[in-house]
Amino acid sequence: MKWKNRRRSSNVDDRRGQRISGGGARGAGLGGIIMTLLIRGSMRTRLLVIGAVLAGMFFFGVSPQALMSGGGGSQPVTTQVAPTPNDEMGAFLSTMKADNEDVWTQLFQAHGKQYKASKMVIYSDKTVMPGGLADARMGPFYMPSNQTIYIDPHFFNEMSQRFGAPGDFAQAYVVAHEVGHHVQHQLGYTDRVHSQRGRVSEKEYNRLSVRLELQADFLAGVFAHHADRQFQFLESGDIEEAMNCARAIGDDALQKGAGRKVVADSFTHGTSEQRARWFNRGYRTGNLEDGDTFSVAYEQL
Ligand SMILES: [Zn+2]
Known part of the structure; x- marks a missing residue:
């Protein structure tokens, strides 16, 4: 196919070679806190946490996998400018x-x-x-x-x-x-x-x-x-x-x-x-x- 010498989109974010740092990658942040409370908390704490998580997911459309991977509430940052x-x-x-x-x-x-x-x-x-x-x-x-x-x-x-x-x-x-x-x-x-x-x-x-x-x-x-x-x-x-x-x-x-x-x-x-x-x-x-x-x-x- 011929593709050279045409317009290139400005809606492209090139992140190749960037390393990820911050909560999103490490399972810290909100997801980590929630997991700790679920594992270590009393039954009442666990029920409260589960209720809050479900309400949060409902309102913000967060997927459960995202919480488990720790990306739920933290603000991950990437290094370098694209x-x-x-x-x-x-x-x-x-x-x-x-x-x-x-x-x-x-x-x-x-x-x-x-x-x-x-x-x-x-x-x-x-x-x-x-x-x-x-x-x-x-x-x-x-x-x-x-x-x-x-x-x-x-x-x-x-x-x-x-x-x-x-x-x-x-x-x-x-x-x-x-x-x-x-x-x-x-x-x-x-x-x-x-x-x-x-x-x-x-x-x-x-x-x-x-x-x-x-x-x-x-x-x-x-x-x-x-x-x-x-x-x-x-x-x-x-x-x-x-x-x-x-x-x-x-x-x-x-x-x-x-x-x-x-x-x-x-x-x-x-x-x-x-x-x-x-x-x-x-x-x-x-x-x-x-x-x-x-x-x-x-x-x-
Ligand atoms: Zn498809």
């Missing part, structure tokens, strides 16, 4: 981010809506996020609460070496998929799914998750369609790179690759075939109306 990314990978990611911003701003406008760009944090290994730590082992992800994409580019090495999905356009697909989650957040799909957590069975929730993920793949395809019209950035083999990547990270492929039995009810992202097909559908039509993965019968997805 430099502007000037290396190849940093330049690539901030150009992809800008391409996505340009395409989605126009598509939202065409639908009478206003697009608000997400942020992107590029980090290595671990970094602070609201309520805890982002960890490279989680893979790239989008956090709706602060509308931020977290990405450790080492994931791309893993994609290429472990999953057999190399290529710059495979990487572009991953970025566009995460931006797709931000688009879904703005269109209300994310809340629609998250509000069902705990209200429906695990199997049903997994199915909603599959619908959301396949739609993000579709939106990545829609991006590719419009970005190519705008920037003529596709080269031969690019779309195949993205579809190969979508197949490589299908739930069935990942379960097989890990030597596990393939269990359809545990899928959260969709099969290899589904992921590649929904991406391709978005790419072929470029039409947002073709991506309502929530109206299609689950078996027909």
Whole structure:
């Protein structure tokens, strides 16, 4: 793909090489105090603490994992000031981010809506996020609460070496998929799914998750369609790179690759075939109306 000499996004926070210090990393702070009270306190103290924690989580939307890891109430700080990314990978990611911003701003406008760009944090290994730590082992992800994409580019090495999905356009697909989650957040799909957590069975929730993920793949395809019209950035083999990547990270492929039995009810992202097909559908039509993965019968997805 061609990506050089285009605009780079200013919504990128490059934290690579930064070390984390402060409460968030060490399990001190509020989380630590709470754990101490729970372990050492009397039964009455424990009940009071549990009540306070539950009330706090309810009002502030803090996840229990965040409290356990000590990130709940402390103020973690990072060392060094974030430099502007000037290396190849940093330049690539901030150009992809800008391409996505340009395409989605126009598509939202065409639908009478206003697009608000997400942020992107590029980090290595671990970094602070609201309520805890982002960890490279989680893979790239989008956090709706602060509308931020977290990405450790080492994931791309893993994609290429472990999953057999190399290529710059495979990487572009991953970025566009995460931006797709931000688009879904703005269109209300994310809340629609998250509000069902705990209200429906695990199997049903997994199915909603599959619908959301396949739609993000579709939106990545829609991006590719419009970005190519705008920037003529596709080269031969690019779309195949993205579809190969979508197949490589299908739930069935990942379960097989890990030597596990393939269990359809545990899928959260969709099969290899589904992921590649929904991406391709978005790419072929470029039409947002073709991506309502929530109206299609689950078996027909
Ligand atoms: Zn996703």
